[in-house]
Amino acid sequence: MSDRIRIVVLLFPAMLIIVVLFFGGLVVGLMRSFNYMPVIGLTEPNLQAYWSVFTDQEFFLSFLLTFHIAFTSTVISSVLAIGAALLLRRRFVGRALVNFLFQLNLTVPHLVGAIGILYLFSQSGSFARLAAEWGMIAGPADFPELIFDPYAIGIIIQYVWKEIPFIGLIVLANMQSIGEDYESVARSLGATRWQAFRYVLLPLLLPGVLSASVMVFAFTFGAYEIPALLGANFPAALPVLAYRKYTDVDLAARPEAMAMAIVIALLSAVMIVIYLRYSRRRIRD
Amino acid sequence: MLGRDGFGIRSFRILSGIFLIVWLVLPLLPLAIWSFAHGWFYPSLLPNQWSLKAWEYALSDTAGVIDSLWLTIGISLAATFLSILVGVPAGRALGMYKFPGKGLVELLILAPVIVPGIAVVLGIHSIFLYIGLNNTVTGVILVHLVPTLPYMILVMSGIFANFEPAYEAQARSLGASAFKTFWYVTLPAIMPGIVVGGLFAFLVSWSQYILTLLIGGGRVVTLPLLLFNFATSGRNDITGAIGMIYILPGAIILLLTARHLSGRSGAVGGFGQI
Numbered sequence: 001m002s003d004r005i006r007i008v009v010l011l012f013p014a015m016l017i018i019v020v021l022f023f024g025g026l027v028v029g030l031m032r033s034f035n036y037m038p039v040i041g042l043t044e045p046n047l048q049a050y051w052s053v054f055t056d057q058e059f060f061l062s063f064l065l066t067f068h069i070a071f072t073s074t075v076i077s078s079v080l081a082i083g084a085a086l087l088l089r090r091r092f093v094g095r096a097l098v099n100f101l102f103q104l105n106l107t108v109p110h111l112v113g114a115i116g117i118l119y120l121f122s123q124s125g126s127f128a129r130l131a132a133e134w135g136m137i138a139g140p141a142d143f144p145e146l147i148f149d150p151y152a153i154g155i156i157i158q159y160v161w162k163e164i165p166f167i168g169l170i171v172l173a174n175m176q177s178i179g180e181d182y183e184s185v186a187r188s189l190g191a192t193r194w195q196a197f198r199y200v201l202l203p204l205l206l207p208g209v210l211s212a213s214v215m216v217f218a219f220t221f222g223a224y225e226i227p228a229l230l231g232a233n234f235p236a237a238l239p240v241l242a243y244r245k246y247t248d249v250d251l252a253a254r255p256e257a258m259a260m261a262i263v264i265a266l267l268s269a270v271m272i273v274i275y276l277r278y279s280r281r282r283i284r285d
Numbered sequence: 286m287l288g289r290d291g292f293g294i295r296s297f298r299i300l301s302g303i304f305l306i307v308w309l310v311l312p313l314l315p316l317a318i319w320s321f322a323h324g325w326f327y328p329s330l331l332p333n334q335w336s337l338k339a340w341e342y343a344l345s346d347t348a349g350v351i352d353s354l355w356l357t358i359g360i361s362l363a364a365t366f367l368s369i370l371v372g373v374p375a376g377r378a379l380g381m382y383k384f385p386g387k388g389l390v391e392l393l394i395l396a397p398v399i400v401p402g403i404a405v406v407l408g409i410h411s412i413f414l415y416i417g418l419n420n421t422v423t424g425v426i427l428v429h430l431v432p433t434l435p436y437m438i439l440v441m442s443g444i445f446a447n448f449e450p451a452y453e454a455q456a457r458s459l460g461a462s463a464f465k466t467f468w469y470v471t472l473p474a475i476m477p478g479i480v481v482g483g484l485f486a487f488l489v490s491w492s493q494y495i496l497t498l499l500i501g502g503g504r505v506v507t508l509p510l511l512l513f514n515f516a517t518s519g520r521n522d523i524t525g526a527i528g529m530i531y532i533l534p535g536a537i538i539l540l541l542t543a544r545h546l547s548g549r550s551g552a553v554g555g556f557g558q559i
Contacts (some may be wrong), residue, residue: 007378011390014375014438021431022397022405029408039415087301090290094302101309103543107535108313109492111509112528115516116312119319124327126315132328140327161312215399222401224495225513239403243495246407258407265404272392272399 026265033258049255059260061235069152069237070221073159078213080160081167082205086197088168089175102165110162114226117158121146147230152237154230159220167212174208175201210278218271222264238264313532320525339522343530350511350527357507358534360422360497361490364429368437368486369479376441381450394435402496405431410499420502428500429493433486440485444478484538491534 031037036045053059088098120126128143137143147154182204186196227237236244238260246257290298319325320339322332343350378384379391397405409428410419418424452474456466494509501507508531515524 003382004384007382007384010374010378013371014434015390015393017371017430017434018393018397021409021427022400023393024412025405025408025431026400027408028411029405032408032411083301084305087298087305090298092295092298092302094299094306098302098305098309100543101306103539104536105309107488107539108532109509109535111492111494111512112316112532113312115512115524115528116314116316118516119315119521120312126330129328129330133330158312161308165309218399218401222403224403224498225509229513229516239401239495242403242407243499246410246499254407261404261407265400268400268404272396275395275399276392 029258029261029265032255033262035255049259053256053259053263058235058241059238062238062241063263065152065235066221066227066238069155069159069227070217073156073163073220074213074217076156077160077163077216078167078209081164081171081212082202082209084164084168085171085175088172102169105162105165106169108162110158110223111225111229113162114155114158114229117154117161118147118230121154121157123147148232150232152227152231155227155237158226158230159216163216163220167209167216170208170212171205174205178204207278211275214271214275214278218268221267316525316528318525319521320529322522322525325521339526342523343526348523349506350508350530353506353508353511354530356422356505357491357509360426360429360505360507361487363426364433364490365483365487367426367430368433369483372434372437372482372486373441373475373479375438376443377445379438379442380445381448394438397431397435398439402432402493406496406499413500419500420504422501422505424500425497425505425507428496429490431496432493433489436489437482437486440482441475441478444475444482448474481542484542488535488538 031045033049034045035042035048084098084102088095088102118125122128123140123143123145125147128137128140131137131143132139146157178201182200183196186200187193191199222239223237224239224243228240228243231237231240235241242257242260242264244257245253245260248254248257318332321335321337323334323336323338325332342348345351375394379387379394406428409431413419413424413428418427448471452470453466456470457463461469492509493507494513497505497507498510501510508527512524512527512531515527
């Protein structure tokens with residue numbers, strides 16, 4: 001068997017599944033978003049669904065909210081993850097425990113974290129009870145609204161909780177493979193601790209941080225169950241809105257749901273481009 | 286070494302370590318406490334009464350939690366098995382060969398890792414409508430392949446990139462059949478990769494929510510769906526018990542694979558989806 005045939009045989013089953021399911025799903029979604037579905041007699045593609053989605057104020061607010069959730073969660077998680085990795089690369093009492101909890105956290109599904117955040121931060125949750133115990137609030141209504149709130153604070157807290165270990169472990173591994181020699185040289189040439197970090201270590205870490213953050217951004221932009229549990233009803237996060245439209249009794253809303261799915265797909269395509277750019281650069285270095 | 290750290294820095298380090306430990310454990314605590322609570326109302330800091338009722342209910346035959354647990358295990362095992370079956374050969378092609386179009390193939394495999402499920406599952410639902418796979422366990426297993434298979438391929442291509450094909454050639458030249466070569470030479474060498482990749486693919490399937498919700502159409506109720514329903518219906522004690530059951534496999538898998546779970550291994554990438 002020649003190599004060429006061997007490669008095709010090895011790849012074929014996997015490619016078939018990915019192309020049919022993933023790209024099939026994407027293409028059918030795209031066709032339906034244009035109201036084009038020859039099987040059910042729709043043969044004239046049009047932009048109706050996109051028109052009604054883009055002129056709908058709810059979509060606009062929902063998009064902004066979802067972007068805010070994804071962007072804020074990604075930035076906060078990345079910064080804190082770098083801090084956590086700086087901490088974990090040195091020996092200190094409890095390092096093994098932190099390391100273990102980081103790994104444990106990776107295996108805990110987002111949904112469980114979201115329920116935990118709900119029980120901690122809701123207006124009758126653990127923190128509200130603590131505040132009441134210390135006489136800081138008179139009743140649950142006095143506790144700041146952190147769940148089902150317009151700024152999606154609860155959702156962001158959940159993502160930060162879950163993504164710090166994810167980005168942190170990737171950054172820590174990068175730090176360990178970079179080693180401390182470069183920083184030592186900078187320090188011996190008179191750089192301060194901050195300068196050695198800012199001008200030597202950080203630029204070396206950036207490609208790794210970026211490729212991890214891009215995955216986090218795409219995930220947080222497209223996740224359903226976390227905003228469905230912790231988010232406000234209006235505006236809802238884009239995936240929640242798309243699901244609602246798709247399962248609406250009015251079947252005419254389905255193309256609009258598909259149009260929203262395509263918006264999410266396009267945004268993640270941008271993330272893929274960024275990811276490829278930085279993960280390639282990392283290989284080249 | 287960068288010289289000795291001062292007292293201030295060392296204390297700061299220990300303090301942030303303590304803060305991190307508390308912060309990482311904190312969200313899991315109320316779930317664990319709720320599962321043993323019998324009435325825990327505002328403003329009590331701890332339950333007024335402790336009880337095992339939630340656990341008795343969750344583990345009883347009538348509640349459906351155990352059925353759902355087995356169903357979820359079955360679906361995740363099937364998705365994992367299929368991912369291994371199809372992903373190992375593909376990983377071999379990508380890890381051991383250079384060929385025209387390889388970049389495109391890698392892109393096709395990377396895309397499902399980054400593009401969120403909601404973006405494709407609506408279209409998949411429309412396809413499954415015509416072939417009658419919606420509301421079936423088979424349909425749910427198939428749709429779980431979208432996140433698990435690319436992940437398995439990426440892990441296996443990393444394993445095969447470090448695999449020495451000369452061993453296979455030697456076995457063949459000594460008269461071993463293709464099957465025997467695979468069974469006695471290749472398989473033992475790639476087994477650690479299959480085990481770790483498989484366990485993590487299991488977790489990726491285990492954590493799927495929206496794919497199951499839409500393709501299962503409410504008829505295929507896996508553990509996360511049940512958990513979500515209880516969480517939104519205000520039964521916090523039962524939610525706590527189901528939540529504890531739900532995170533158990535992850536904890537077990539962690540104990541089995543902790544040393545593979547550093548950011549250095551490509552395996553961690555898949556955890557972006559859990």
